[in-house]
Amino acid sequence: MSQLIRPTMRDVAALAGVSLKTVSRVINGASTVDQALASQVRRAAAQLNYKPNLTASSLRRGDGRSLMIGLMLEDVANPYSSSIYRSAEDVARTRGVGVLAGSLDEDPERERKLAAALFLRRVDGLIIVPAGQDHSYLLHERQMGTALVFVDRPPRFLAADSVVSDNRAGAANGVRHLITHGHRRIAYLGDLTSIATAQERFAGFQDALREAGLALDPHLIRHDLHTIAAAEAAASELVTDRDPPSALFSEQNLVTIGTVRALRRAGLEHRTALVGFDDFPLADLLEPAVTVVAQDPAAIGTLAAEILFRRIDGDASPAQEHVVPTRLIERASGAIPR
Amino acid sequence: MSQLIRPTMRDVAALAGVSLKTVSRVINGASTVDQALASQVRRAAAQLNYKPNLTASSLRRGDGRSLMIGLMLEDVANPYSSSIYRSAEDVARTRGVGVLAGSLDEDPERERKLAAALFLRRVDGLIIVPAGQDHSYLLHERQMGTALVFVDRPPRFLAADSVVSDNRAGAANGVRHLITHGHRRIAYLGDLTSIATAQERFAGFQDALREAGLALDPHLIRHDLHTIAAAEAAASELVTDRDPPSALFSEQNLVTIGTVRALRRAGLEHRTALVGFDDFPLADLLEPAVTVVAQDPAAIGTLAAEILFRRIDGDASPAQEHVVPTRLIERASGAIPR
DNA sequence: CTGAAAGCGCTTACAG
């Protein structure tokens, strides 16, 4: 397997017997090239299997666009993240833009490092589901023209566009559904309190309780459950207590799954009501089917990408927070009566 | 929000009062720079918030490495693809390499276009779950030094490394499990026959039947089911037939889910046995829990990335096919007797 | 319509 030399415009020019600049014109589709010359150039390019070097042209080009955007997600392998990825990819593709993505695992240091790595590669913009609590480190890069859109969680110490779900109202709505079915002792199971969405959803949980004149029982509140296992353990403890809650509200995807496991193990899945935030695959096939407050990650990803490209195209209007509504999907688990 | 000018090495050099080349040495960590000069340069760089331009340095650099790899998946949003993504990302990260990924949706034309887009950006290597049937179009690029690793499906009309699951043996093993439980009339539900893995798994299905002296009944074979809905329709038809199979073998993830839906709808989920190829989230929480032949996508992604980087680092040994074993996970659905 | 020169931000190859 012999190594070939990658042909350049210079090589194409030599073969076609024209100047470098003429090749450049043909490759870039300039209309001002003589038909005969142009096809001569195209023939030479095809013969050499010439492929333009986008990285070189972007270096010289006035706008300096790399035709790449960055995408920083919690974890490319989780369904929420990957659904955002896919919709952003589809928007980027229509513009010939590539997506450079990475996972943060809720680690603020990783956020900074990955952002730095993306900026070294001069991405034209960045869509970020942030892990950290201070985004002022992005200010300088933004001032140098890199577009920035926050997703799922708003920026802190930085004014930038964001696309978030209706977390607080959505959570309140889910809890209200339980209250409607007669529940008074409703437990809360939530992810890391450092995550803005967890805070918002917990606030919504409290809103619904307050509205109904129910007191917040601290024994029924479990925060900082970041894995399925942690959620399962916490839920087990709650439902096997001598004074157990009659309903559970789980703040997130994995927490809901851990909670379902705990209920199964205790044989209580048809006795204890459950509403979860975030829909998940097969939630409707479980017994009982799980009632959820669903986000629309595909819509979120599409909107975020559209805003990003508008900024890349020069939109300089003030930063805005865009709120995407959530939707209560009533299945069986939320309708279990007290 | 005023637009700042992005500082270059030239600016840092001017501020530090040294030559461009000295700045280059400091930024690249050359050891031969005077301590005092070096810290002077670092101070200037920090003051200007200088960030090197990786794209420019890679252009000039001898090896021409972009420090990016491409990743072409079926769909970044499906769990199998995104799990490969994540493990490849982890390997790439340890080397400071970025991942540029995209979805093919089983479309050969999209495969070619995305590959071309990645090559324009001069990725150092490409991990590909191919959609098309002819990969000779990649030959020229490979000859110019771009590393190539195929995943899930072997290359055709091109010699290149690949990492695939033990598809045929794994499928045979799953079907054998059903035969062990007394089944003689076993239906097959499979994805597009254009997909190599579907062909292999169907071959494994036939192997197990032949081994047990069972005839292949064409009425029980359903190919080209590419969506959950298609699989559900086909499975419904099969199980509501007047002479229905007593067991089903589903060749893939989504097909299995569609099949479960059909069984539920017919109220046969505890009567008709089922083994699926591919594990999926919550398979163990369904009623009955679904027996599967599991692949190990994380191991596949890690191995593919390691092989790719070995090639990028200059390994010129002959291309190899690496087979990753599958594993039968016995849950309840496969043990339903005839 | 076509091309020779300069330059994007950096590194190589060479002198001092």
Next chain:
DNA sequence: CTGAAAGCGCTTACAG
């Protein structure tokens, strides 16, 4: 140890 010149592959700005 440090720097001036040349050049990576391309486009810009300008002449003809």
